[in-house]
Amino acid sequence: MTTLLVRPAPIDSESATGYLLRLAEANGYTSLLDLDLLVSNEPRLEDVAGIGALVGTTRLGKLRGAVTGFRNLKMTDPGGLDQHYWNGRRPRYCPACLAANSYWRAQWDITLVTACPIHCVELCDSCSKCNHPLSWKRASLAACDCGASLGDRSVVQAQPGCVAISRYISSSFETTPPDGIPAIQPPLNRLRLADFLAVCVFLGGYAQNDVRKPTKIADLHDVAIAISFAQAAGNALDAWPSGYRTLLRHLVSKDGGQASSNRLAQWFGYFYTALYKRFGDRQFNFLRDEFESHIRDEWPGQLAERNRRFSKSTRTEHKWISLTTAGKTLGVKRSMVCSFIERGMLCGQLHTTATGRTSGTVRRDTLDELCAEKAQWLTLTEAREVLNISRKGAYALLNSGKLRPVSGPTIDGRSIWRFVASEVIQLAS
Ligand SMILES: [Zn+2]
Ligand SMILES: [Zn+2]
Incomplete structure (x- = not known):
């Protein structure tokens, strides 16, 4: 196979597919499909070797990203980032960055990069003039096939979550991050790019989908869908934790x-x-x-x-403990703990299971309070003194339900009646 005549040097962290389009354009080809055909003439050469043969001794190590979507022109990311993080289907870009320097940034090809961290705008993936989706099969790197310049168009301010995610990802591509980009804060700054992306997909997926379904993300190559996903992931990582x-x-x-x-x-x-x-x-x-x-x-x-x-x-x-443990701590039966919850003496929650069993939890701090208060529980004699009533009068109050014991013969089978001091005092007033 013939080596191409014009072989521009790759730029640091240039998109691999973007470079190939630049290469095709510099050599007068009409699109990447021509290069694809050229590589196919050499059946022994595959993957990087096929592309390497086109450029001879030009080193491709600075390129990033997977080349997909062509029959013969194929390449895995020279940086080793798994292919499913790359968006090979629908190119997107920042118009201001492209206008300033006409090469394709590798980070634009990452599915979760939806904003430009320098200009804080949403990346574009269609032509503003003819509205066609942008394609890697176009003729020129910086223009749509309709003739419109990609760099010359209006843009939309990006959401902060998207900028944050894009900023993090971009920072791992730039050797020196541009001025004005704040450093990523711990603990996120300790993650490798692949790990960071895995966390974003995980959290973004759960923020958007039903909790019982495993994370399923479709159509993330479409920037509109990727934006809402990245925004959800960005929100989940915002102001950690x-x-x-x-x-x-x-x-x-x-x-x-x-x-x-x-x-x-x-x-x-x-x-x-x-x-x-x-x-x-x-x-x-x-x-x-x-x-x-x-x-x-x-x-x-x-x-x-x-x-x-x-x-x-x-x-x-843990702030919440089981009914059984609460009962043991208080020295009462489990059913009594439920009754304490119902009476508002404990803060807790009760559920009835399908089999009719009651389960629930008690907040530890209210249990501690009740334990302390338990030492102050009154006997019937003490309650009578507070209320200044006869034994007969006390039983009348007991039978009417106005005087409510927390322990005693009809409550937990104990021989001595016990009453909550505060409740008795309230009854007396
Ligand atoms: Zn930009
Ligand atoms: Zn167009």
Whole structure:
């Protein structure tokens, strides 16, 4: 195969497909389809070797991105980023950047890059004059086949979440990030690009889809769809961990029907499993640590000892504990704990399962208060003194339900009646 006559040098982090179009244009070909045909004449050469033969000794190592969508012209990303993160179908770009320097930035070819972090505008993927979707099969790098210049068009301000995601991804392509781009904050700045993209796809997917369905993303090559996805991922990573906490609350609130369950997997669906299985490596500790903090602070379900995924401190310091444990702490039966919840003496929640069994949880701080208060529970004699009534009068109040015991013969089978001091005092006033 003949080496092409004009062989422009690749630019740092130039799109591989963008470079090939620049190469085809410089050599007078009508489109990349011509180069595709040229490579096909050399059946022994595949992948990078085929493209390498076109440019002879010109080094292609600076290029990034996968070349797809052609019969023979194929290349995997020289930087090793998995192909499914690349958008080979529909090119997108920042008009201002392209007008300033006419080459295709590799980061524009990443599906989740939807904004220009320098100009803070949405990337474009169609022609503003003829409205046709942009294609890699066009004749010129900087113009639509209708003749319109791609750099000369109106743009739309990008949403902050999209800019944040694009900024992070772009920063891993630029050796020196342009001025005015704030550094990515910990813990995200410790992630490799592939890991960062995996986190974005995971969080963006759950922010957009039903919690029980595994993440399914279709049509992300369309910039309009990718924008709403990137915005959701950007929101989830915003002001860490605030945006992530909002997402976790959203995962639960979206599915109120499951909220009667006491199990983490039912509250959070596959998210919970994926978090610990797919994101089990060290670099993702921040995701799991923050999930654990969220559970400790906000989850009203009960954390069983069997939740081995959580640290011992989370399990023992969890704000919500089981009815049985609460009963043991108070020295009363489980049914009594339910009654305390119903009477407002404990803050808790009760659910009835399909089999008719009552389950629920109690907030630890209210249990501690009740334990302290329990020492002050009054006997019948003490209650009578507070109320200044006879034994007969006390039994009349008991029978009428005005004086409500918390312990005693008809309550938990104990021989001595006990009453909550504050309730008796209230009755006396
Ligand atoms: Zn730009
Ligand atoms: Zn056009």
